[in-house]
Amino acid sequence: MSPPESPRGPNPHIRLNSDTQDITGEPPRPGTARSTNSVRSLTAPIRPGPSPTMSPGLRSNSSSNSIYHNSNIVGSSEHLLPPSRRSTRMRPFRDESPLRSPTILSSRRSSFDSQSSRDSRIAGPFVSPFDDSRAPSRAGSDDDLNTQTVSEKFNITPSAGLLLFPEDVEKDDYLHNPDPAEDNKRDCDVFTKRGIMNVGSLAVLTIGLLLVFILYPVLTFVDKVNAPEKTPCTNNPLCIAGKENEPLLQNIRRDVIDPATPESAMTRISHDGKKQKLVFSDEFNTPGRSFYDGDDPYFQAVDIWYGATQDLEWYDPDAVWTENGTLNLKFENFVNHGLNYRSGMIQSWNKLCYKGGHLEASISLPASGEVSGLWPGFWTMGNLARPGYLGSTEGLWPYSYHDKCDAGITPNQSSPDGLSWLPGMRFPACTCKGEDHPSPGKSRSAPEIDALEGTVIYLGPGETNPVGSISQSYQIAPFDIWYQPNYDYVELYDQHVTEMNAYKGGPYQQAFSGLTNLNNNWYNGKEYQKYGFEYKKGNDGFITWYVGNSPTWTLQAESLGPNGNIGQRTIPEEPMGIIANLGMSSSFATIQVDKLKEHYPAIMRIDFIRIYQDEDGDMELTCDPKGYPTTDYIRKHPGPYNNPNLTNWASTGNSWPKNTLMDGCEA
Template sequence: MLNGYFGCRFFGFETSTSPTYSVVGLFTLVFTYFSPHHSLLFPPLWFASPMPSPHPGELSSQPSTPTLSLLHSPSSGRLYRESWHGSETPYSVDGSRLSTLTDKFSLAPDPRLWGSDLSTDLIEADDAIHNPDVEAEKLDDKRNLSFSRRGLANLGSSPLLNSILAEQDVSIGYPVISYLRRRKSGDSPFNIGGVNSTSQVPSIGNFGLIDFDTPKDVYTKASYKNGSPLKLVFSDEFNTDGRSFYPGDDPYWEAVDLHYWVAVATNNLEWYDPAAVTTEDGSLVITFSQTSTHGLNYQGGLISSWNKFCFTGGMIEASVQLPGINNVVGMWPAIWTMGNLGRAGYGATLEGMWPYTYDSCDVGTAPNQTLNGLPYAATIDGDRSYNDALSVLPGQRLSRCTCDGESHPGPKHSDGTYVGRAAPEIDMFEAQVTGHPKRGQVSQSAQFAPFNRAWIWQNTTENMIVPNPSVSQQNTFIGSATQQATSVVTDTSQLCYEQDAACYSVYAFEVSISFFSIQLIFWFVNVILATGYDDAYISWVSENQTSWTMNAAGVGPDPTVEISARPIPQEPMYMIVNLGMSKNFGTIDFEHLTFPNHLRVDYIRVYQPPDAINIGCNPKDFPTEDYINQYISAYTNPNLTTWRGDFGQPFPKNSFLESC
């Protein structure tokens, strides 16, 4: 975690706050007593009676899977909250004081005898919690939740209850926290898993973070790297045929309608069109066809979960059938992730953001990675297309050097400087066909900026771990003037292509980042510092086996170009799936390519450590919502290709380059 930040968990969510944070709100935090993972749990706002829950949106004490609807949360049984006593409430006070558990949880067959007003016109005291259509301003407590000392002590001394709640932190915690944090729907065009600001609602009925069709036996999974248990926090099995991914049609995915224009990086030959993306026979299908679209000769597809679903740390896994055939060059399929502050295909949002991951104030934040022509090492041994310059990046837009009061999404360090923010990229895979004879491979990479001298990272045997060198080797591409890549290429199963045996292969990557945790025992606070950047890592998986691992020390400081360590990305990352074609990715064999080609994805699943659940695109320690809303035009208009030119916005002042 960044220096000076403490992380804690509400319902398993990683959040953070500055060290100036006082423990005024201590009574709103409860430590899971004697929990081996130091998990923080949300206090007991309500309890549902142990009745079977026939609807996925209802709370139940029966063993269940985390499929709670994000759009509707009707309660099951009788609710209880201590703050209602002595106030007007539709619930019978006497009815909440039954003498035995049997009496307390027994209900007569006739609902009129339950002691509650069952009128459909009744406005209950808890409607603001359970009805997501109620504006936050109508909450009596204005979102400030408080709890009695006795209630906290009771929860802290109940390991059984804490264990039950810990198992439900995704199904219950995510909708609750999302509701309490959200703004009114009109303030932003997107809401996580719900309707957008134009009131479009997906036609599919499965709004939960975990797909109903996900097998129960994969709700937990062992880490590929170290075997530690991971918990399922998101899944999409794509089993409903005919899904549409046009804007507003799906709660988590949206297909873009644009040309992936970035000439220096991709220069794609196709137009990405939502018509090219659907679901069929239990898989997501992206079709690449020789179809004239917007003046281009080809049509492909790209979908992403930008600003809808993000995750910080953990593992993303997919089962994939690659397009075409294993010995013909041309198709460019990929599954990858990017920080939510940059939107793929929307160039203005990426200028000065991609592929940075940096939290230091030095020449690494400067344009071209130099100041007054120095350091000299950044002017040689670089990209021959740019007169041997190491970098032609415009500088980190939202750096730690940002002057106080300039536009920045925050937060701040304890010394008052901003946390360096960016839009880093981690690729699950980019598939390619190469070699003699030709064979299928996947490139599994992370992109970094600023750059090492000549883009040579510290790829020692301790920092670049390749379990099977016979099928995995370091990529010969290590960087250009626009990116530095830590990358390994691995041979694929040569059968799992649509024109071969049409089988599916499992790919994944796992990210472990550093963080603080706060342990609360009764009224004492004990801050536990986790390991630093050097113990963070990214580990990639191909064909259900670990293909390689990079440790954070590999992108440590480089004194030759006067830059500091680049952290393993800690931004909230969203998911991207695309099928395109570009000469920049390799020579295209037009003679032997046939059309159409299809990328098929059987499922995508996201896992996280049970004690480090951190999902959402606007986490407290790396917020994005306010900044995106402030500059929403750049995030919704792909014709704005540059921040300063087309969009007409300045870069914030940088204290390393100029006086504040």
């Protein structure tokens, strides 16, 4: 028995275009069918009534022979074919939820399914095996039934005459809906804001690409071609100009005698007729040498204000260099450190010391011998004191005393008349046991011998006919009464050019000084002259000063003998360091400011420095001679030797050594 027939629902509406006109006419009333005369109708009128039942097998066969079960179909050039059974993947509806059913086939539904029964076996014209039994989600919605939804469900093969009415346009397909009216509104004028922006952007982009890929490589290549050759000094501000290609360690002195020293300068004859040999020389032939601390094995340019003589300049290492075979010390009007001038000073302190022998230097003095004010110097000082560091010099400079204790070692020499303002000897021979002393039992100090201190004298009346002059002196303490030495043991070799200095000293030093006139051609690099002195240490020693190869005057040790309540002063036993400087101070000479302006910058040029000593004598080239060491004491007391702002011994934090004469202790 066949199952009861189910009433047929209304036929589905098929819209090929998105126009609102229903191409199948109005929806039929239940149980009725309405025919249409439109050639675009895709279905024939369906008569009401039961549909014959078919077995599944029969239904399958009939389906394969005809697309529609009703053979009375109005002819049409538009054909709708169900999709092939081989196609198992279909696109979802546009509004289908992303949360799909467990199976694709069950989740898809036909727009032509029955609205009244899930189990309808009525075979409509669009029945498909892909249909499911659920109620349609778009039932009764014309807006949701269009060519897109149909094409998603069925394979619509385009054929000729598919679009029979071009005036029926789709609302969502502007590309395939030509509109001449809208096309006429468009033009190709680029001179609009948008056109200018587009063209301008393209131009900027093009120019940028040209700059990056053409101009930049060209500029880079040209820059490399024109760039100066790189040297080791290119990016090193501390590199010495002119020494870029110097082999490593080749600029280090490997011998105390400069290889550039001529053979003729290897020996000389001393004042007493003995042969002396060269033990040290520096010819300064290497240009661009630096004298900052640690840059040179024998000399250092200091960075201080020389407060001991109230100088007007600041000593700066930048003012010292080598060039054209000379060592140069430049004095210039250069405001720095609160001072108006800058100049240079080199010292061999604690690097190069000697004891006994002959020291000389070939020098062209600065500026002019006719202008007063500059203070060039070439001199020596005992290594236990560092020049310019007043904390180290107090109690040592300018003492040179015998190994006994008397009034000469006491403050002010125990004299109430103001003869001496010195604090007394710091290291007398009679320091108490256990006190700080470099070599207990010996008098230690820092005497000073000057090879030259430049000034000007006037040969005519009323300060006329000026010529250059130098003071060659020995600074010493303790002092003779009224600073009067025994001149019976002083010798002048040419009194036409050399005379004893009328200045004999003051409360800080006694000065044995001879003045020698100079040739004014020996200035400003025109010509050079040698200046030096020779000395023999001890109580029976002497000092002889030289200009060129000629001695100017000699001081015998007997001139320094006991006098009043003081004992024997000695020719220095201390190792002596070398100093060269170019200063200015009103305490030394009259400063002719206006005339000096014509000579700035003034340069003191030194051609060489040499030291000679006896071949068979006990002279030494060291800062630690036998019985008179210095370096160990300096190492143990770094403060006063490295800080120029410590201006007295008390400020160094060290105590003044006690002695048996003043403190009643045992030696």
